Amino acid sequence: MTAASVSWRSAGSYEDIRFDLCDEGIARITIDRPHKRNAFRPLTVQELCDAFARVRDNPRIGVVLFTGAGPAADGGWAFCAGGDQSVRGDGGYVDASGLPRLNVLDLQRLIRSLPKVVIALVAGYAIGGGQVLHLLCDLSIAAENARFGQTGPKVGSFDGGFGAGYLARVVGQRKAREIWFLCRQYGADEALAMGLVNAVVPLEQLEAEGVRWAREVLQHSPTAIRCLKAAFNAETDGLAGIQELAGQATHLFYRTAEGQEGRDAFLAKRPPDFSDAPWLP
Ligand SMILES: CC(C)(COP(=O)(O)OP(=O)(O)OC[C@H]1O[C@@H](n2cnc3c(N)ncnc32)[C@H](O)[C@@H]1OP(=O)(O)O)[C@@H](O)C(=O)NCCC(=O)NCCSC(=O)CCC(=O)c1ccccc1C(=O)O
Numbered sequence: 001m002t003a004a005s006v007s008w009r010s011a012g013s014y015e016d017i018r019f020d021l022c023d024e025g026i027a028r029i030t031i032d033r034p035h036k037r038n039a040f041r042p043l044t045v046q047e048l049c050d051a052f053a054r055v056r057d058n059p060r061i062g063v064v065l066f067t068g069a070g071p072a073a074d075g076g077w078a079f080c081a082g083g084d085q086s087v088r089g090d091g092g093y094v095d096a097s098g099l100p101r102l103n104v105l106d107l108q109r110l111i112r113s114l115p116k117v118v119i120a121l122v123a124g125y126a127i128g129g130g131q132v133l134h135l136l137c138d139l140s141i142a143a144e145n146a147r148f149g150q151t152g153p154k155v156g157s158f159d160g161g162f163g164a165g166y167l168a169r170v171v172g173q174r175k176a177r178e179i180w181f182l183c184r185q186y187g188a189d190e191a192l193a194m195g196l197v198n199a200v201v202p203l204e205q206l207e208a209e210g211v212r213w214a215r216e217v218l219q220h221s222p223t224a225i226r227c228l229k230a231a232f233n234a235e236t237d238g239l240a241g242i243q244e245l246a247g248q249a250t251h252l253f254y255r256t257a258e259g260q261e262g263r264d265a266f267l268a269k270r271p272p273d274f275s276d277a278p279w280l281p
Contacts, residue, residue, distance in 0.1 A: 006211055012051065016044035018069070019051040026214045027055045028065045034072035037081035037125055042095035044084075045103045052110045062222060063214035064114070065207070066137055067121040068130075077145055077203075079120065082128025085155060104129055108162055111136045112233060113244055115226035117217050121210045122146040123203055127185075128155070132163040135170065138229065140196065141210055142188040143203040148196060149185040169236055171195055223252070 008020035008028060018030040029051045031038040040048070055061050070077040083104065087093050092100030111118050111133070120126075120137035128151045134140055152158040158180070168176035171194045178184070188200040201209045217225065230248045234241040253259045258277040265272035 012054070014047040014051070016041070017047045017051060019054070021061070024215065025060055025062045025218050026065060026211065027051075027058075027061050027063070028067065029055075030067050030069050031080055032069040033084075034069045034076075034078070036084055036086075037072070037076060037078035037127075038068035038070075038130065039081040039084040040093075040104060040129065041084040041087045042093050042099075042101045042103055045101075045107050046095075048107050049103070049110055052107070052114060055116065056110075056114050061116060062218050062225070063117045063119060065119050065121055065210045065214065066111075066133075067207075067210075068123065070123055077124025077143075078130070079122040079124060079126040079146070080130025080133055081125055082130045082132075082151070083157070104133075105161070108132065108136050109240075112162070112237070113240075115229060115248075117214075117225060117229070119210050119213055121206050122148075122197070123206055125149075127151055128157070129159065129163075132159050132167075135167055135196070136162055139198050139213065141206065141213065142191055142197040142200045143206045144188050144200060145203055146188040146191065146197070146200070147185045148191050149183065150180050151183055153180065154183050166236060 006022050006024070006026070008022050010019070011021045011027070012019040016031065016033055018032050020028040029048065031040065031044060031048070033039060033044065052064070055064050068079040083093055089100045092102050094100050117139065118137040120134040120140040122134055122140060123143040124145055124147065126134040126146065126148050131148050131150060134148070158164070164176065164180065167179065171179070175194050186194070188197065191197045192200050199209065227245070227248045230241070230245040234245040237244070258274060261274060262272050
């Protein structure tokens with residue numbers, strides 16, 4: 001089957017995003033605010049969290065393609081230009097009820113801990129908080145027109161979490177400091193050279209390439225992939241990362257006769273019998 005034959009169907013009705021599924025185990029989540037270069041407001045983030053949570057809870061989905069709608073009416077492209085500065089109040093990004101929020105941090109953790117593979121498809125700008133979102137995806141494919149960069153020190157913001165520490169793990173301390181301190185923009189080839197993206201393709205091939213990578217992932221063991229993702233996170237994310245990896249171990253243990261004997265004995269109000277369980281080397 002060719003990428004062009006992927007048949008997407010809408011899986012939800014949202015204002016700021018699009019959420020599509022296909023029958024091959026792939027989801028596509030698109031930030032749909034091209035007039036703002038796909039900058040996110042609190043509602044955008046809330047809807048993204050909802051869609052990613054639905055992906056997490058759907059056992060038929062193994063890979064998510066995360067992208068931005070484009071081109072805009074003026075021809076400009078963006079994956080995401082970060083937080084929408086026009087709704088930035090004095091204490092955060094203000095939602096419809098007037099509450100100031102930084103709910104993009106919830107979204108970052110959701111993508112990071114999603115036990116499935118998230119592939120960023122970047123056409124145009126991935127700037128500010130948008131660059132951080134792209135960074136948190138497991139894999140990233142850039143179109144030739146992609147541009148990456150930080151603006152925090154220009155616009156009075158910074159991401160001292162994954163946006164600084166994990167960026168330094170990916171591109172190295174020197175480059176990460178350059179990215180944040182100088183606020184330059186980097187083209188797709190520079191991003192590839194510094195390890196920020198996995199591949200660069202012509203714009204018109206971006207989604208097809210993403211689908212091709214997704215199909216390759218989907219040929220492999222879901223359990224191995226989810227344990228590997230948790231293992232990569234455990235190496236960088238402190239106790240939260242170890243929790244994820246440990247959770248995968250517990251998940252596997254629940255599926256053994258030994259684990260089930262503990263539950264069954266408790267429910268039968270008898271002592272557990274683990275005599276069949278070997279003390280392996
Ligand atoms: C992205 C640009 C470089 C694109 O430039 P260009 O193609 O010339 O287009 P423009 O004419 O500039 O823009 C077109 C149109 O879009 C509007 N727009 C673009 N970006 C934003 C934005 N971020 N907010 C609001 N509106 C935006 C722009 O105004 C135009 O509309 P008009 O109606 O014509 O005016 C360029 O647009 C650009 O540099 N944009 C700003 C990038 C930026 O500074 N983003 C914010 C960085 S700070 C941030 O993202 C905080 C993130 C956050 O919430 C956070 C907080 C705490 C911890 C972690 C994080 C985190 O990082 O996630």
